[in-house]
Amino acid sequence: MAKAPKSSTPRSPAENHDFALGSLQEEFEKSKRFDASPEQMHKFYEQMLLIRRFEERAGQLYGLGLIGGFCHLYIGQEAVAIGLQSALDGDKDSVITGYRDHGHMLAYGIDPKVIMAELTGREAGISKGKGGSMHMFSTEHKFYGGHGIVGAQVALGGGLALAHQYNEDGGLCLAYFGDGAANQGQVYETFNMASLWKLPIVFVIENNQYAMGTAVSRSSAETEFYRRGTAFRIPGMKVNGMDVLEVRQAAEIAFKHVREGKGPVLMECETYRYRGHSMSDPAKYRSREEVQDMKDHKDPIENLKKILIEQGSKDEELKAIDKDIRKLVSEAADFAENSPEPEASELYTDVLVEEY
Amino acid sequence: MAIELKMPALSPTMEEGTLAKWLKQEGDEIVAGDIIAEIETDKATMEFEAVDEGTLGKILVAEGTENVAVGTVIAMLAAEGEDASEVAASAPESEDVPGEGKDVGRDASEAEITKPAKKTDVKDPEIPHGTNMATVTVREALRDAMAEEMRRDERVFVMGEEVAQYQGAYKVTQGLLDEFGPKRVIDTPITEYGFAGIGTGAAMGGLRPIVEFMTFNFAMQAIDHIINSAAKTNYMSGGQMRCPVVFRGPNAAASRVGAQHSQNYGPWYASVPGLIVIAPYDASDAKGLMKAAIRCEDPVVFLENELVYGRSFELPELDDHVLPIGKARIVREGSDVTIVSYSIAVGLALEAAEQLAEEGIDAEVIDLRTLRPLDKETVLESLKKTNRMVIAEEGWPTCSIASEIVAICMEEGFDHLDAPVTRVCDEDVPLPYAANLEKLALIDTPKIVKAAKKVCYRD
Numbered sequence: 001m002a003k004a005p006k007s008s009t010p011r012s013p014a015e016n017h018d019f020a021l022g023s024l025q026e027e028f029e030k031s032k033r034f035d036a037s038p039e040q041m042h043k044f045y046e047q048m049l050l051i052r053r054f055e056e057r058a059g060q061l062y063g064l065g066l067i068g069g070f071c072h073l074y075i076g077q078e079a080v081a082i083g084l085q086s087a088l089d090g091d092k093d094s095v096i097t098g099y100r101d102h103g104h105m106l107a108y109g110i111d112p113k114v115i116m117a118e119l120t121g122r123e124a125g126i127s128k129g130k131g132g133s134m135h136m137f138s139t140e141h142k143f144y145g146g147h148g149i150v151g152a153q154v155a156l157g158g159g160l161a162l163a164h165q166y167n168e169d170g171g172l173c174l175a176y177f178g179d180g181a182a183n184q185g186q187v188y189e190t191f192n193m194a195s196l197w198k199l200p201i202v203f204v205i206e207n208n209q210y211a212m213g214t215a216v217s218r219s220s221a222e223t224e225f226y227r228r229g230t231a232f233r234i235p236g237m238k239v240n241g242m243d244v245l246e247v248r249q250a251a252e253i254a255f256k257h258v259r260e261g262k263g264p265v266l267m268e269c270e271t272y273r274y275r276g277h278s279m280s281d282p283a284k285y286r287s288r289e290e291v292q293d294m295k296d297h298k299d300p301i302e303n304l305k306k307i308l309i310e311q312g313s314k315d316e317e318l319k320a321i322d323k324d325i326r327k328l329v330s331e332a333a334d335f336a337e338n339s340p341e342p343e344a345s346e347l348y349t350d351v352l353v354e355e356y
Numbered sequence: 357m358a359i360e361l362k363m364p365a366l367s368p369t370m371e372e373g374t375l376a377k378w379l380k381q382e383g384d385e386i387v388a389g390d391i392i393a394e395i396e397t398d399k400a401t402m403e404f405e406a407v408d409e410g411t412l413g414k415i416l417v418a419e420g421t422e423n424v425a426v427g428t429v430i431a432m433l434a435a436e437g438e439d440a441s442e443v444a445a446s447a448p449e450s451e452d453v454p455g456e457g458k459d460v461g462r463d464a465s466e467a468e469i470t471k472p473a474k475k476t477d478v479k480d481p482e483i484p485h486g487t488n489m490a491t492v493t494v495r496e497a498l499r500d501a502m503a504e505e506m507r508r509d510e511r512v513f514v515m516g517e518e519v520a521q522y523q524g525a526y527k528v529t530q531g532l533l534d535e536f537g538p539k540r541v542i543d544t545p546i547t548e549y550g551f552a553g554i555g556t557g558a559a560m561g562g563l564r565p566i567v568e569f570m571t572f573n574f575a576m577q578a579i580d581h582i583i584n585s586a587a588k589t590n591y592m593s594g595g596q597m598r599c600p601v602v603f604r605g606p607n608a609a610a611s612r613v614g615a616q617h618s619q620n621y622g623p624w625y626a627s628v629p630g631l632i633v634i635a636p637y638d639a640s641d642a643k644g645l646m647k648a649a650i651r652c653e654d655p656v657v658f659l660e661n662e663l664v665y666g667r668s669f670e671l672p673e674l675d676d677h678v679l680p681i682g683k684a685r686i687v688r689e690g691s692d693v694t695i696v697s698y699s700i701a702v703g704l705a706l707e708a709a710e711q712l713a714e715e716g717i718d719a720e721v722i723d724l725r726t727l728r729p730l731d732k733e734t735v736l737e738s739l740k741k742t743n744r745m746v747i748a749e750e751g752w753p754t755c756s757i758a759s760e761i762v763a764i765c766m767e768e769g770f771d772h773l774d775a776p777v778t779r780v781c782d783e784d785v786p787l788p789y790a791a792n793l794e795k796l797a798l799i800d801t802p803k804i805v806k807a808a809k810k811v812c813y814r815d
Contacts, residue, residue: 056388060407063364065426070368094561128594135592144560144597149584155550156585159557159565166513166539166563189550196545274389280367282400288391295389348471350595351629353653355475356682356729 013195013263019233024253024265025226028237034083034248041308044086044244046321048078048301051103053322053329054112055275058102058119058133062279066337067119071133074103076242076274079300080206081107083247084174087255092171094142094164096157098181099134100206100273101146108141112328116336123342124335130342130350142171151184153177154203158190161201161264172200172258180211182225188232191264195232198263202254203229205268206241212277213285229266241269242298272298359408359433363417365426366395366402373397374422375430384412386433393419393430410435474729478680480644488673495665497639498528498604501646502566504676506536509564512650515542515555516568516605525570526606526665552578552603556585556655559601564650569605572621572659579624586655587630599655604646607635607659608699608750609798615786620751622698625657626727626760632681633728635659637702639669641725644679652681659727661700684731686738690720693808694738696761697748698724701799705748708804717812727757732764736772739765743774744811748804753781775811780804 013019036044055073062071074081077100085095085107097104105115110126118125119133126136136146144160147153157175164171181187182205194201205225209216216223226236235257239250247269254265272294276283283291305318363373374396380386386406393404413432417424424430492500506512513536518525520533520543533541544551548569555567569575575582586599608620625633632654636642642660649656671677687702688709697705702723709719720738724731739745745765747758758779765777783797809815 056407059405060364063366063404064362065365068368096557126594127592127596130594131592137589137593137597139593139596144557145589145593147585149580152553152580152585155553155581156557156560158550159554159559160561162554162558163561163563166558186549186553189545189547190553192545192547193550193554282366282402284400345470347469350591350593351472352632353590353595353598355472356478356632356680356726 013233021230021236024235025237028250028253033245044082045304047082049325051078051106053325057329057333071279072100073275074100077271079244079247080241080269080271083244084251087248087251092169094160094173096144096153097176098153099148110138112332113335116332117339120336122339124339151181151187154187155190158194161199164200174202176204176206179207179216191229191232194264195234200258201264203266206271207268208271208273226268234264234266237267239269241271242300360429361431361433363424363426363428363430370397372423372425375417375419375424378419380412382412382415386410386412478683480679483672489670490673491668492639492671493666493668494639494642495528497643498646501643505647505650511564513540514566515544517544517546517570519568548574548577552581555601556581559599564600566602572605572607573617583628587628598653600653602649602656602658604658606662608661609787610662614789618787622659622727623756632656634726635699636725637699637723640671644677647678648681664700682726682729684722684724684734687723688721690718692718693744693812694720694742695746695748696722701748701750704801707801711805712808736769739769740772743772745777746807747779749781750799752784753779756781778807778811780807
């Protein structure tokens with residue numbers, strides 16, 4: 001148990017002899033599920049379902065050749081983005097992630113049309129069709145991408161956190177990465193500086209069990225990812241990433257810690273992606289039964305649906321939500337298919353900001 | 357409304373595949389997520405998952421069929437309330453309008469590709485008559501530029517190894533900690549990839565970081581952030597997300613530090629769209645361009661030279677000495693041959709010009725100052741005048757700035773050439789440690805003189 005600090009003057013992490021890896025986990029264990037209001041629960045359900053349906057449709061459009069290149073779907077991991085981002089202060093906080101980024105954008109309520117149009121490479125896309133699935137940004141929402149180099153977003157997130165601290169704006173940065181990226185060297189370089197400088201950042205490892213086709217046990221000497229900040233005295237949290245209420249509760253605890261100026265938190269969300277790493281992944285490294293078992297027993301949307309029904313929601317009501325979302329996604333897909341591609345004159349725009 | 361199930365593309369390059377197996381039969385109820393069929397390509401077998409709910413209607417492509425083109429309708433799915441048995445192949449494909457989406461894009465037309473206009477008539481600001489000229493070192497000029505910009509803009513800060521308490525490994529940041537404090541002059545651990553990423557992210561977040569590399573040799577560990585994160589973001593975001601960061605530090609050969617510490621990265625960075633690359637020679641350019649770099653909305657790689665840090669030059673004492681990026685400077689006018697150069701080699705080129713003058717050859721010397729965007733107009737203008745050109749570069753010859761200048765002269769100045777454009781660079785070897793071998797490997801004045809005489813047919 002952490003003792004009260006002896007003085008209030010800032011100390012370097014190395015002088016903090018009270019460091020305990022599990023200090024936040026202890027608090028989390030006392031009450032693991034967020035006490036959501038019925039309205040919040042419905043909102044979580046709708047948002048997760050929107051990601052699910054959007055991604056299913058994206059997969060379909062990919063199959064039709066309308067989406068090219070790489071397309072990494074978020075199906076199965078919806079509770080992570082929704083649980084965490086619902087706890088953000090939208091005016092202050094920033095978010096950054098890797099290439100599996102559609103869900104994080106939808107969690108902001110960004111229009112599915114401009115996201116889908118980016119996936120199809122159209123001028124109405126959020127990056128004017130020049131970024132694609134892996135490179136999308138919304139500075140308006142303080143969503144800083146959408147990065148294709150595995151692990152790069154962790155150091156960049158450290159920079160966003162530095163800007164929050166420098167500007168004293170009270171914001172924090174939420175930096176997502178996967179179990180695969182967790183083996184990149186720059187992640188630890190960033191952990192070191194983030195802890196040393198007490199940067200306001202929450203590192204979230206979305207552990208979906210496979211780095212492309214390599215199971216965590218085949219790639220990682222330490223598979224308990226929440227422990228990976230120990231060497232830098234960063235408290236770790238282990239969270240069931242298939243339960244939106246648990247993720248949200250963990251977010252509350254982690255964000256509070258960071259906002260109090262106590263430095264970074266490392267949160268591991270255990271989750272599962274139902275689809276392949278990208279659309280071109282045949283997923284032969286795991287059994288069909290394993291995937292089916294997850295879908296049958298751990299599905300974040302089905303599990304929340306059960307709670308909603310127990311609490312009195314009607315089946316028809318939930319079906320109507322699904323219908324509305326399907327319609328929204330259908331419209332986004334039509335829009336993305338029918339919007340024109342960028343003008344050839346866009347080829348040389350935005351390379352530089354200024355003229356020389 | 358019945359839904360067409362089409363042969364999916366399972367990879368970016370797949371055009372056709374084998375419909376290996378139907379896992380659902382006509383009349384089966386389908387829910388989203390069900391695996392309907394298995395598709396084989398030459399690379400893999402993949403599962404075809406249902407997205408919509410309904411009843412499988414007519415199967416139009418039998419299992420075992422090979423070479424099924426992507427997009428072929430392979431079955432029909434009857435929606436709720438429809439009779440599956442009556443759902444057959446549906447309406448013909450709607451006509452594709454070029455440019456209006458679908459698979460067909462706009463026709464690429466060269467005429468429509470417009471490159472951004474280059475600013476013309478950009479000149480260095482006039483120095484008012486009577487301005488006092490101070491003698492300062494390049495080191496002091498760089499430090500003063502940073503300090504002035506830090507006073508001017510609260511968002512500007514410096515980070516890097518030994519920049520604060522140690523006062524800079526090469527003392528370029530001397531005194532900054534005292535004036536601006538540890539919030540704005542940040543000592544980092546030895547962790548180039550990490551702090552280059554943090555600096556880049558801070559720029560994305562609205563700050564104006566100056567990231568010092570102790571030398572650009574160490575920036576190799578960080579080059580991913582310079583190129584993939586800083587240079588490409590504005591483009592990939594359709595102009596939404598800027599990255600106004602300056603990466604600076606000494607570049608190229610120092611003295612007797614061996615191959616790993618002695619390399620000119622100018623050509624590397626200058627090849628990357630989205631970056632500004634500056635490599636000044638004297639104190640006035642170092643100060644004026646550093647101030648411009650810090651104010652610039654684009655990411656800048658600012659290449660200094662350790663051997664030049666201590667050299668003194670005249671610098672106009674002005675309140676705000678800012679020079680234009682992307683503009684070369686004629687440092688010595690001449691009419692017989694042009695020597696194009698940048699960074700430390702400008703000093704050698706000027707020495708060579710003096711020696712050539714003694715032999716009756718009047719050389720013009722151009723300092724490129726900015727390597728990207730390259731001021732080819734000034735280079736071609738000079739070629740038009742002298743008809744002969746040598747490029748003096750302290751760096752390897754292959755794929756160099758010199759090579760680029762040669763290409764520009766071939767493509768755009770061919771009619772003005774009276775002799776082949778000639779590269780004078782370092783030898784094409786890793787830089788050796790032994791004093792005699794190091795000397796042999798590096799560019800020097802006699803080599804430039806020799807090449808200039810050769811293109812003047814005076815050897």
